[in-house]
Amino acid sequence: MNVHTVADEALLRSLTPTVIGILVRRGADFAAAEDAVQEALVEGVRVWPDDPPRDPQGWLVTVAWRKFLDAARADASRRQREVRVEAEPPPGSGEAVDDTLQLYFLCAHPSLTPASAVALTLRAVGGLTTRQIARAYLVPEATMAQRISRAKRTISGVRFNQPGDLATVLRVLYLVFNEGYSGDVDLAGEAIRLTRQLTAKTKHEEVAGLLALMLLHHARRPARTTPDGRLVPLAEQDRGLWDTRLITEGVAVLQAALARDRLGEFQAQAAIAALHADARTAEETDWVQIVEWYDEVVRLTDNPVARLNRAVAVGEADGPRAGLIALAQLDPALPRHAAVSAYLHERDGDLASAARLYAEAAQAATSLPERDHLTRQAARLNTRLRRQRE
Numbered sequence: 001m002n003v004h005t006v007a008d009e010a011l012l013r014s015l016t017p018t019v020i021g022i023l024v025r026r027g028a029d030f031a032a033a034e035d036a037v038q039e040a041l042v043e044g045v046r047v048w049p050d051d052p053p054r055d056p057q058g059w060l061v062t063v064a065w066r067k068f069l070d071a072a073r074a075d076a077s078r079r080q081r082e083v084r085v086e087a088e089p090p091p092g093s094g095e096a097v098d099d100t101l102q103l104y105f106l107c108a109h110p111s112l113t114p115a116s117a118v119a120l121t122l123r124a125v126g127g128l129t130t131r132q133i134a135r136a137y138l139v140p141e142a143t144m145a146q147r148i149s150r151a152k153r154t155i156s157g158v159r160f161n162q163p164g165d166l167a168t169v170l171r172v173l174y175l176v177f178n179e180g181y182s183g184d185v186d187l188a189g190e191a192i193r194l195t196r197q198l199t200a201k202t203k204h205e206e207v208a209g210l211l212a213l214m215l216l217h218h219a220r221r222p223a224r225t226t227p228d229g230r231l232v233p234l235a236e237q238d239r240g241l242w243d244t245r246l247i248t249e250g251v252a253v254l255q256a257a258l259a260r261d262r263l264g265e266f267q268a269q270a271a272i273a274a275l276h277a278d279a280r281t282a283e284e285t286d287w288v289q290i291v292e293w294y295d296e297v298v299r300l301t302d303n304p305v306a307r308l309n310r311a312v313a314v315g316e317a318d319g320p321r322a323g324l325i326a327l328a329q330l331d332p333a334l335p336r337h338a339a340v341s342a343y344l345h346e347r348d349g350d351l352a353s354a355a356r357l358y359a360e361a362a363q364a365a366t367s368l369p370e371r372d373h374l375t376r377q378a379a380r381l382n383t384r385l386r387r388q389r390e
Contacts (some may be wrong), residue, residue, distance in 0.1 A: 011056055012044045013127030017100040019060050020124055028068050030106065031152040034124050036068035041127060100125065101201050108172040109155050110165065116151035117172045118179075123148055125197075126190055136179065136187050169198070170210050170266065177214050188218055199253075208257035209267030215250030216273035219243040231373040235282040247277045265303075268296040287317035304334055312340055320348035338364060339374060346381065355381035 016037055023033035040063040053059035107121040119137075122128045128136075134144035177191035195211045223237035232238075254270045272293045279285040294310035297303065307330055315323020323344045330337065342357035358378035365371035 009045060012041050012048075012060065015057050015060055016041065016127035017103045017125050018057065019064055020103060021100070022061050023064055023068055026065065028072075029156060030124075030158075031156055032068055032071065033064075034152065036064045036071065038123070038129065039067045040064035041129070100197065104169045104198060105165065106155060106158060107151075108165070108169040109158060110168060111154050111158075112151050114172070114175055116147055116154070117168075118175050119144060119148050120151040120155075121172050121194070122176065122187075122190065126194055128190070166202070166204065166207070170206060173198070174210060174266075177217075188214070188221070192218060205257040205260045205262050206264040206266050208253050209264055209270050212250045212254035212257065213266050213270040213273055215246045215253065216270060216277055219246035219250065219277065225369070229369060231369045233373075234276065239280065242277070250274065251277070263296065263300070265297060265300045268293050268300060272297075285316070287313055291317050304330060305336075308334055308336060308340055312343070315344045315347065320344045324348065335364070335366075336361070342374075342377070351381050351385055355385065 019040070020030070020033050020037050023036060024030055028036065037060070040060050043063055044060060048056075103125050104121070107124050108117045112120065119133055122133050122136075123130065130145050130148060131141050133148075134141040137144065173191050173195050176194070177188050179187040192211070192214050195207065195214060199207045199211050219242050220234070220237065222243065223239065223241035224232055226232060250270070251274050254267065254274055257267050258271070272290050275286050275290050275293070291310065291313045294306060294313055297306040298310060308327070311323050311326040311330065314326045324341070327337070327341055327344060332338070338357045338361035342354045342361055345351075345357060346354035355378050358374050358381065362371050362374035362378060365374055
């Protein structure tokens, strides 16, 4: 794929929500509009490299509207009834109304499951094809197509102009980001692109907080794994590999959001990520401040995962015994509870318990790299214990 083709696809995808909104305002229901735009996107990828349009949005609106009319007329013919749609309008960009924000709200509708909301957001707002989304989530294309179709049926009766829940939209974007990279779609990069877009449209401090959090986490990506795919813990990462450009941008976005003095969960999480990014070495990390920010996250959300991460921070700031005391207040069934307990027990000198807990955590791990890392940690400690007994 050449540079021009990549640029064409990026432009097509950026225009997707606007074009869907134009078709909906012309009388198409959301599901039909989304299908028509997807067909137009495929046509654009095929045609644009050799014959780029002077007005990309106008071209996409015209082609998508024709696709919609063709589908509507075919359906009318099958049902032997007249379809009430307006005549094809003249070519052009269409109404100068930006419906992107409403599409975010619609795709993150509370009636949808998180998985369906993510898939629909990537299709309707992100402009990805069903095949691309399926590859990213490592599921068959037919399975993803069914998931998206069910999601569109679920929200078929929702009015396009109804207000949505911004917090739900942010949750969906965070889910996309946490999927990271699979197949030929960089979901972390896609989540950042969509969150940038949302930040520009809302000027909301929590949207900015989420963008800052994504940028600061994404900056560490080059150091997060070895060339052969092994996980590298934060304390052991080569900080020279961190992307300083993303860190600088993330800190600036965060500072602007915090200046509005309306603290939210994502801003607090981003502040923690910024403190990690600010430390030149793991030893220089300001764990006392990190504990204070986790206190804010817990106050805002009472999230058990935040309490788990806080226990790690307490263990670093006040010693492993203090961390274990904080951990004892949490449900052992929490994801990563055993891994955190293993780490704190090792730091406290209880290698036998740590080795057992690392092995237990490995069995519960949900990804192969994480399982391999925890298994190696258990093996490392078991080797040390054997040598001590010899």
